[in-house]
Amino acid sequence: MDRKGEVRAFLVSRRANVTPQAAGLRDFGGERRVPGLRREEVARLAGLSVDYYTQLERGDLGGASDSVLEAIARALQLDDIERAHLFDLARPVTMTPAAATVDGGADPTVRPSVQRVLDNLAVPALAWNTRHDILATNALGRALFSLHLEADRPNIARFIYLDPRAQQFYVDWPLARQMTAAMLRLAAGRNPLDEDLTALIGELSMRSPQFRQDWAVSDVHEHRTGTKTYRHPVVGEIDITFDVFDLPGEPDLSIITYAADEGGDSAEKLALLAIWAASQPGPGEPAS
Numbered sequence: 001m002d003r004k005g006e007v008r009a010f011l012v013s014r015r016a017n018v019t020p021q022a023a024g025l026r027d028f029g030g031e032r033r034v035p036g037l038r039r040e041e042v043a044r045l046a047g048l049s050v051d052y053y054t055q056l057e058r059g060d061l062g063g064a065s066d067s068v069l070e071a072i073a074r075a076l077q078l079d080d081i082e083r084a085h086l087f088d089l090a091r092p093v094t095m096t097p098a099a100a101t102v103d104g105g106a107d108p109t110v111r112p113s114v115q116r117v118l119d120n121l122a123v124p125a126l127a128w129n130t131r132h133d134i135l136a137t138n139a140l141g142r143a144l145f146s147l148h149l150e151a152d153r154p155n156i157a158r159f160i161y162l163d164p165r166a167q168q169f170y171v172d173w174p175l176a177r178q179m180t181a182a183m184l185r186l187a188a189g190r191n192p193l194d195e196d197l198t199a200l201i202g203e204l205s206m207r208s209p210q211f212r213q214d215w216a217v218s219d220v221h222e223h224r225t226g227t228k229t230y231r232h233p234v235v236g237e238i239d240i241t242f243d244v245f246d247l248p249g250e251p252d253l254s255i256i257t258y259a260a261d262e263g264g265d266s267a268e269k270l271a272l273l274a275i276w277a278a279s280q281p282g283p284g285e286p287a288s
Helices: 003-016 039-046 050-057 066-075 080-090 112-119 139-144 156-162 173-190 195-207 209-216 265-278
Strands: 125-129 134-137 225-232 236-247 250-259
Touching: 003 050, 003 080, 039 050, 039 066, 050 066, 066 080, 080 173, 112 125, 112 134, 112 250, 125 139, 134 139, 139 265, 156 173, 156 195, 173 195, 173 209, 195 209, 236 265
Parallel strands: none
Antiparallel strands: 125 134, 125 250, 225 236, 236 250
16 A cells, blocks of 8 residues: 555645544634645644655655654644554554465464354454454354354455345445444555555455545544444344454454343344344354
8 A cells, every 4th residue: 555645645644534623723814725624733733844744745754753753643632543543654664463374375264262252242243454354253153143154265355345134234334334334444554565455445346436545535443342233134124233352362353242222122133133043054154
C-alpha cells in the first residue's frame, strides 16, 4: 500500500473533522476554502512550523519524534484508536508476527484447542483474523452466520460489500460497511506487509463502489464490544451484544461471542436458532 498516501489521507481527513471553534480558535469570519482546520492552524496548535507540519501531512512522517506525534494527535483531537493509527503510520515498515504468518496458499485454520473453546461456549461464537476471514465457529455461530459461511473461504468484509444479501442481513448496512472499512484500515496500518490484507482491500476497491466511498473517509475503528441488529433468514430480526477476545500468542486471531439480553424477544430467537442449528448438518456432513 502507498504509505505516504495513507498518511496524507488520514491527516487531511482528521484536520477536516475539527472546527476552529472546537479547537478553541477565534473565527474572524470570511469564507474558508477547506473544511475544518487549515494547515497553519494545526501547526500552531501543535507548536510546529507550518513548513514542517506541511511536510508531515504530505506523508513524510519518518523521523518524527513521539512528542511531535503526540502534539499532532492533541491538535487534531484524535481518539485513542486514531492516535494509535498515527503512530502505526509513523513506524518503519517491518514484518510483524501477524504478517509473517500469512500463507495465502493454504486454507487458514485454528488450533484444535481453539475449536474446543468455541464448541464449549453456550452462545454463538466464531474465530476470525484481522482480514475478517471466519476461521472457525461453533454450531450456534454457524447457524447465526449461515449466509456468510456459504463461501469457500468465508470473509465478513467480502460478504458485506459483495453479497447483495448483506443489505437485508445487516439492518444498518451502511454502518456495518463503514465499520468494516475502518477496521481494515486500522489493520493495514498495523500490518502494511500483510499481502493477503492488501489483496483483499484491492479486490474490494475494484469490485465495490461502496467500499471505495467508505475507504475514502479514512476512518479507523477497533471492534471490542457493542450491539448489532441482524435480520436472520430463519428467526427474523435479532438484537445481539458482541464481545471480542484476543488470543494470547495469536496476534492475528480473535474470538467473538454473541449474546442477547435474558428474557427478551432476541433471547427467544436465539433459543429457536439453537433448535434450528441442531437440525443442520455439521461441517463435512451430508444434508439429510
